[in-house]
Amino acid sequence: xxxxxxMSFHLETERLVLRPWAQxxxxxxxxxxxxxxxxxxxxxxxxxxxxxxxxxxxxxxIALLPIQRRDEGDFIGYCGLIIGRSTLEEPEIAYExxxxxxxxxxxxxxxxxxxxxxxxxxxxRLWSTVGTWNTPSLRVLEKLGFERDHVSTxxxxxxxWLTRSLP
Numbered sequence: 280x281x282x283x284x285x286m287s288f289h290l291e292t293e294r295l296v297l298r299p300w301a302q303x304x305x306x307x308x309x310x311x312x313x314x315x316x317x318x319x320x321x322x323x324x325x326x327x328x329x330x331x332x333x334x335x336x337x338x339x340x341i342a343l344l345p346i347q348r349r350d351e352g353d354f355i356g357y358c359g360l361i362i363g364r365s366t367l368e369e370p371e372i373a374y375e376x377x378x379x380x381x382x383x384x385x386x387x388x389x390x391x392x393x394x395x396x397x398x399x400x401x402x403x404r405l406w407s408t409v410g411t412w413n414t415p416s417l418r419v420l421e422k423l424g425f426e427r428d429h430v431s432t433x434x435x436x437x438x439x440w441l442t443r444s445l446p
Contacts, residue, residue: 372406405445
């Protein structure tokens with residue numbers, strides 16, 4: 280059994296609300312995934328992905344959460360903690376936002392809220408892995424105090440591993 284507190288699954292910032300997944304997020308999540316340039320996943324695949332996220336959250340006590348803009352009420356992406364390439368003890372912070380919302384500080388704002396939520400669980404360190412080509416993402420992590428640990432080469436290309444100690 281984990282010695283960590285369960286992460287808060289409802290986070291609010293000045294401009295954003297992060298909350299648990301709902302099946303009604305499937306269409307927006309499909310649209311977000313299609314921006315990756317590898318085609319659009321099927322509705323069934325996306326619904327299954329959301330179900331898996333909810334199951335993983337119940338099992339692990341950490342979550343990847345949809346991001347909604349507070350004023351507009353629209354889904355703009357997701358941010359949260361995942362096991363990813365790391366461990367439950369030292370999870371990864373992950374985020375992906377619609378391209379139309381890039382450059383407005385939303386990723387930094389959401390990730391800062393998730394960082395605070397991670398600290399509240401009692402964890403000592405977080406990881407993040409980002410493609411070396413993804414300069415905006417690397418900038419977000421730099422603002423949040425992440426430091427480069429090493430670079431690995433994967434099928435998708437070079438990946439930067441970053442880490443952030445939690446007080």
